[in-house]
Amino acid sequence: MKIFSGRSNLPLAEEIVEHLDASLGKVRIRQFSDGELWIKFEENIRGEDVFLVQSTHAPAENILELILMIDAAVRASAQRVTAVIPYYGYGRQDRKDQPRVPISGRVMMDLISSVGAGRVLTMDMHSPQIQGFTNIPFDHLYARQVIFERLRKFKLAPETTVILAPDVGRAPMARSFARNLDVEFALGDKRRTAPNKAEVVHIIGDMKDKHVIIIDDMIDTGGTIVDAGNAAKKSGATTVTAFATHGLFSGNASERLIASDIDRVIVSNTVNLSPERRFEKLEILSVASLFASAIQCIHNGESISALFEF
Secondary structure, eight states: OEEEEOSSOHHHHHHHHHHTTOOOOOEEEEEOTTSOEEEEEOSOOTTOEEEEEOOOOSSTHHHHHHHHHHHHHHHTTOSEEEEEESSOTTOSOOSOOSTTOOOHHHHHHHHHHHTTOOEEEEEOOSSGGGGGGOSSOEEEEOTHHHHHHHHHTTOOOGGGEEEEESSGGGHHHHHHHHHHHTOEEEEEEEEEEETTEEEEEEEESOOTTOEEEEEEEEESSSHHHHHHHHHHHHTTOSEEEEEEEEEOOOTTHHHHHHHSSOSEEEEESSSOOOGGGOOTTEEEEOOHHHHHHHHHHHHHTOOOGGGGOO
16 A cells, blocks of 8 residues: 655645554656646555545646546556545536536546546545546545544533534534534524625524534635624624534635634644634644545455444
């Protein structure tokens, strides 16, 4: 087994191999003056089980970098190439919901499978049905194990705690947390006015004197989370904590979260955040152990179902 990393999230890849008591494989990635990528594996991978760690968030160059790494590994006669994608970009466009638009989630899967990837491993996709867009094996991990352990440390009383889903799409995830924590569940009524623009206009549930925990899969511009947090505080919440697997923090998201009524923002390290996008109330949880365990199970031909239990 050999593990290589692209440039999108090198710190996470280094943590993963540390958990596996291994080291990252050597790969050289450079660009020509016009931006064209050049990739070379600097060690023999013939007959090896190769894992390529690369999140595909912006810039889109990260996607192309992953595609070229897969192609190079296949052409170097790797026995199997697994694309380990901590954050799967273009996962929101999973259907043709209006005329003359692409189904980008399908396009990304077509690219990955067409260059010879033998398997995909990712975490908390925005649209899990994208797993059905390909015929190659697809393993979908959940960060809820790590989040659940962090929630336990809060030691919040069930009668004063509420799990809030910011919209209907996150309701199943939030209900699962509420059920396992034996606390109340609430739902935000979100109206989307444009891409990346949404407003939580109403909250269904009792927020009075409660510790509110918002559960979502990602924080992009921060609009949904901030609206939900502000609405919860206006409804009488004592504290508001926002949990999300992927912290993208695009645009002025960090500033919006700092200025919001949310007391604490907790995300995982599926996306490598630059220093300017970090702020005082932000906490980052590591999911490296989950990916390391999944990689070990895949390599050994073992089931990864146990990783879903929490």
